Amino acid sequence: MTPAAPLPDNTETRQTLIDACLWMNDRHLNQGTSGNISARIDRGILITPSGVPYEELTPASLVTIPLDEPPSETGPKPSTEWPFHQGMHRARPDMPVVLHAHPPYCSVLAVQRRKIPACHYMIAAFGGNDVPLADYALFGSPELCANMAEIMQDRHGCLMANHGATVLGETVEKARWRLEELETLARTYLFSSIGGAPHILSDDEIAEVMDAFQSYGPRHTGETTD
Template sequence: MSNAPLPDTTATRQALIDACRAMNARRLNQGTSGNISARVAEGVLITPSGVAYDALAPDMMVTIPLAGPPDETGPKPSSEWPFHQALHNARPDMPVVLHAHPPYCSVLAAQRRSIPACHYMVAAFGGDDVPLVDYALFGSQALCDNMAAVMTDRHGCLMANHGATVLGETVDKALWRLEELEALARTFLFTSIGGAPQILTADEMAEVHVAFRSYGPRTDPPTEA
């Protein structure tokens, strides 16, 4: 299955900027440590390296190819462009890749813990847990390979000693998943204080996955019932 690339328009570019600003406003990220990309007909549209979100303008987004390195004479893309490129190739059904360092996700990532089925919303990420991607240096081929392998059938992951990444059918859906992922991380951490959460069984999660096929509005991201 493949979703069509997003149009490379001012509106699309502004949506990427708005998502970055929303991440920081909702305390899902800090500074310029996050980045977002969208697959477009010309390749991959991605945020530039090290530019404050409030200073971003639509014409500052950087276009990189779907394969191979960016043009070294043009604007510098996010330092995370390699794994964005890898995920766009591995997951053509998900036109948007969103990466950030949400506080609770980052705590679990530093502990190198995945998120088990402590809550049924784990199903929003495509499986019975939110997986942890093995550590590798940012920008490295090893990180690209690790990310692509884990995200083959998932919509989100934690990254060891790093942060979190989610995929989306739209920019809004990706931002929604990031917020849900941070809520799950918080729930898992808090329920582990002084005890351990009760984990849903494989049979219980199978029921959730079936229910999720018709969960929420037809076109908008699902919301808590």
């Protein structure tokens, strides 16, 4: 995989991370301070602090931690989920943003310990033919970090057993988009199981969608349109 450029460590980036936290709660994709977000920067990883209400966050509130070492024991305390954020940034240098939350429908599937199969073509937005489920481990533990890194090698999102969900993003905006898409998929899968069973798309059908996604979206600046 090709490493992505780190995000600039400036006020704009920091405010964008705070805005993502506020957006999660406003969209009912998270509750309280249970979610967290991080971005890879030149000096390591920029991450939300532990236990601070989102409404009280300022750009200066965000914490910088190393990419390969434990955080400093002095100064502001990073999110308790920093180990898996750190692990994700090491395992997926192509995705500079990691966003974690407890969306309601994702959390229902997570406590049932069910992954999301290819019940809808938008599964392809997460890099494969399903949204996998990471095995349970205590939040903030090395075991959870290892579980996440293992299943996210070729995926852009996952559910976390008895916990919640995590998505990766090329940008903060793309991570926000994936989180909302993941919650929609979880709701669709749960509701489609009522009174029947969803039809699951084949691996070939999902591969076709993934190929089509390569040309999805607006043209780059400078290209002509028909």
